[in-house]
Amino acid sequence: MSAPEESPIALEVDSAASAAAVSRPRTVLQMLVRNPSVCFGGVVLVVMLLTALLAPFLGTIDPSNIDPIYRNKVPGTERMLRLDDGSEVPITHWMGTDMLGRDVYSRVIYGSQISLVVGLAVAILSIAVGLTIGLVSGYIRWLDGIVMRIMDGLMAIPGILLAIALMSLFNAGLGTVIFAIFIPEIPRVVRLVRSIVLSIREEPYVEAAISVGTSVPLILIRHVLPNTIAPLIVQGTYICASAILVEAILSFLGVGIPPEIPTWGNIMAEGRMLFRVFPHNLLYPGIFLAFTILAVNVLGDGLRDTLDPRMAKRLG
Numbered sequence: 261m262s263a264p265e266e267s268p269i270a271l272e273v274d275s276a277a278s279a280a281a282v283s284r285p286r287t288v289l290q291m292l293v294r295n296p297s298v299c300f301g302g303v304v305l306v307v308m309l310l311t312a313l314l315a316p317f318l319g320t321i322d323p324s325n326i327d328p329i330y331r332n333k334v335p336g337t338e339r340m341l342r343l344d345d346g347s348e349v350p351i352t353h354w355m356g357t358d359m360l361g362r363d364v365y366s367r368v369i370y371g372s373q374i375s376l377v378v379g380l381a382v383a384i385l386s387i388a389v390g391l392t393i394g395l396v397s398g399y400i401r402w403l404d405g406i407v408m409r410i411m412d413g414l415m416a417i418p419g420i421l422l423a424i425a426l427m428s429l430f431n432a433g434l435g436t437v438i439f440a441i442f443i444p445e446i447p448r449v450v451r452l453v454r455s456i457v458l459s460i461r462e463e464p465y466v467e468a469a470i471s472v473g474t475s476v477p478l479i480l481i482r483h484v485l486p487n488t489i490a491p492l493i494v495q496g497t498y499i500c501a502s503a504i505l506v507e508a509i510l511s512f513l514g515v516g517i518p519p520e521i522p523t524w525g526n527i528m529a530e531g532r533m534l535f536r537v538f539p540h541n542l543l544y545p546g547i548f549l550a551f552t553i554l555a556v557n558v559l560g561d562g563l564r565d566t567l568d569p570r571m572a573k574r575l576g
Contacts, residue, residue, distance in 0.1 A: 295566050301559025312372040319366035320351050323522045327361035332538050335364075356540040358461050358530055365552025367522040368545050374434065374523045375504045375552065382442040382503035383496040389442075391492065395480050397450065398457025408454070411447035419444035423506060427515045437516050441503050452495055456488050490567040497560030501553045508549055524549045 267463035311318060321341065323368060335356040339444065340348040397407040414422070419441075426440035460466060469479050510516030511525025512532075519526055524545040531541025 295562045297558045297562030298566065299562075301555045301557075301562060303557035304551060305559060308372055308548075309376060310553070311369060312376050315369045316375055319363075319369050320354070321363045321366050323362060323366040323370045324520065325362060327357075329361065331359055331361040332355050332534065332541075333357040333361075334538075335540050348391065355544045356538065358527070358541050359534060364527065364541060366542055367527050368524070368548055371522045371524045371527060371545060372548065372552075374517060374521065375507060375549070378438055378441065378505040378507040379433070379556070381438045383443060383500040385438070386445035386449050386499055387444045387492050387496050389486075390446045390454050391488065393446070394450040395457060395484060395488075396452025398454035399461055399476065399480060399484070404454070407450070411450050414444065415447045417444070419502075420506060420509060423510060424515055426515070426560040427510060432516065432518050434517065434521075437507055437510060440510070441506050445499050445502070448499070449492070449495060451490060453488050457484055460484050460487055494560050494564045494567065496561060497556050501556035501560070504549070504556070505553055 280414045329504050330337070330353070333353055333356050335354060337353045337356065338350060339353070341351045342348050351363075352431075353365065355368060358364055358367070393407060397404050423440040426443060427436060430436045430439075463483075466479060466483050469483060508521070508525035508528070509517060511523045512529045514529065517523045517527060519530070527545040528542050528549075531538070531545075535542050
């Protein structure tokens, strides 16, 4: 007995659904490419990431190399560097040197590694923890009040003050800085995810899933979680930019990354005393910091405009 043939209408519906599933990612990608904010922010951020990854090859000299003879040299100063084997090679201090004779260009290049690691790590950790807490808090009604009061208490403390307080309790280091910055960011993610869950849990398809006995974890993963991806991507960019700035502030105040490790905040902190005479010590790391934060924020604005259906209709 031969299998029943599918009706032309069913085949047409299936083909239309398949075409829509294939065209949707392409449409989103085309919208992202056409958005100048996404292009600008993405290009600058990719350049900064490549700079951080290729720092050992882009740097002209060891960033911790101290040479008091060549301290506080202006940008463009050339000199001969003596190597361990006794030979000499010519180098150029493209961004000058600091008060200890260290090459500012190499320190700025290597400093991008710390800033980007902190920004990405804080964004990923805060979204992972905040998403979990927000899903549970928004869906389980009796737990919502308890969790949100804790989040309100954390948000009542300024983020920078809470980070400084946490840094004072632990030894200074990269892991401590990431922990101190990501804790104040958790409540913002929790409130965002909770607001999405509160609106979605009343939708008919969620009520239908409940009526057929679908478990709560499966409902959260299958029906609620996909609706949080786009807002969390946008929120993650803002958290990344904020984390980079807070790390620079902590290092500038002397409570962040140890001074022997080059970061943009440390470089600016060491150059602020001689800013009027040798502004390059503060100017160049400040420019890199400003452009990185600007690129991440602009990228976030572009992603928001593209991933938000209402804004996408306007742009389309």
